[in-house]
Amino acid sequence: MPHLLYIESSPRKQRSASIEVATAFIEAWQARHTIATVDTLDVWNMPLPEFDGAVLDAKYAGIMGVERTPEQKQAWEQITELAQRFIKADIILFAVPMWNFGIPYKLKHLIDVVSQKDLLFTFDERGLNGLLDGRKVVVIAARGAPLDRAEHQIAYLTTWSEMVGIDEQYNVVIEKTLLGPDVDAESRQTAKTAAVDLAATL
Ligand SMILES: Cc1cc2nc3c(=O)[nH]c(=O)nc-3n(C[C@H](O)[C@H](O)[C@H](O)COP(=O)(O)O)c2cc1C
Numbered sequence: 001m002p003h004l005l006y007i008e009s010s011p012r013k014q015r016s017a018s019i020e021v022a023t024a025f026i027e028a029w030q031a032r033h034t035i036a037t038v039d040t041l042d043v044w045n046m047p048l049p050e051f052d053g054a055v056l057d058a059k060y061a062g063i064m065g066v067e068r069t070p071e072q073k074q075a076w077e078q079i080t081e082l083a084q085r086f087i088k089a090d091i092i093l094f095a096v097p098m099w100n101f102g103i104p105y106k107l108k109h110l111i112d113v114v115s116q117k118d119l120l121f122t123f124d125e126r127g128l129n130g131l132l133d134g135r136k137v138v139v140i141a142a143r144g145a146p147l148d149r150a151e152h153q154i155a156y157l158t159t160w161s162e163m164v165g166i167d168e169q170y171n172v173v174i175e176k177t178l179l180g181p182d183v184d185a186e187s188r189q190t191a192k193t194a195a196v197d198l199a200a201t202l
Contacts, residue, residue, distance in 0.1 A: 004092075
């Protein structure tokens, strides 16, 4: 049964362009895969563990190949549970606003927490080896204005996808959401059409 992990990272909810287009994508994808399942991770409405103390020590113990203490093992369980939601997915869909050329800090928090050795990737002296190969990533990226300087939004998620072993990535961009209601509406409509077309292929 196809399974999609939807990661929502805009706090704007009803007004959000990335969520509006992602919703159109999900509806079209579900219409095509009637027995599919969707798991939603809303980074603004979930407890994201701080990455310090026992959980940080558990990470380094894993990297060093040292036995974790009971406290570290317990702290690591929440990381494993979160990682399982990525591992189970056939498609990982990111709906992501551009914030200061990059991604919202809550999404970065999720990525920092979940991107762990022996869960999403391994590494040794030969380099990184992603463990999520065979999955697909879809990025629905909203921006207020046309790109003028740096682009650390899609570029960052592409690097992350490659790190975890995913080389099949599709991007849909909604630009100019801050350039007036007409331009915003037109950008959303164009992106929704692209998202629905993409869903028909996945
Ligand atoms: C904190 C913050 C930083 C932003 N930084 C940028 C930016 O660097 N470039 C840009 O084009 N738009 C920027 N914007 C505008 C958003 O990208 C735009 O409103 C977009 O539609 C947000 O996606 P959403 O509608 O899904 O929330 C920023 C908005 C916020 C709240």
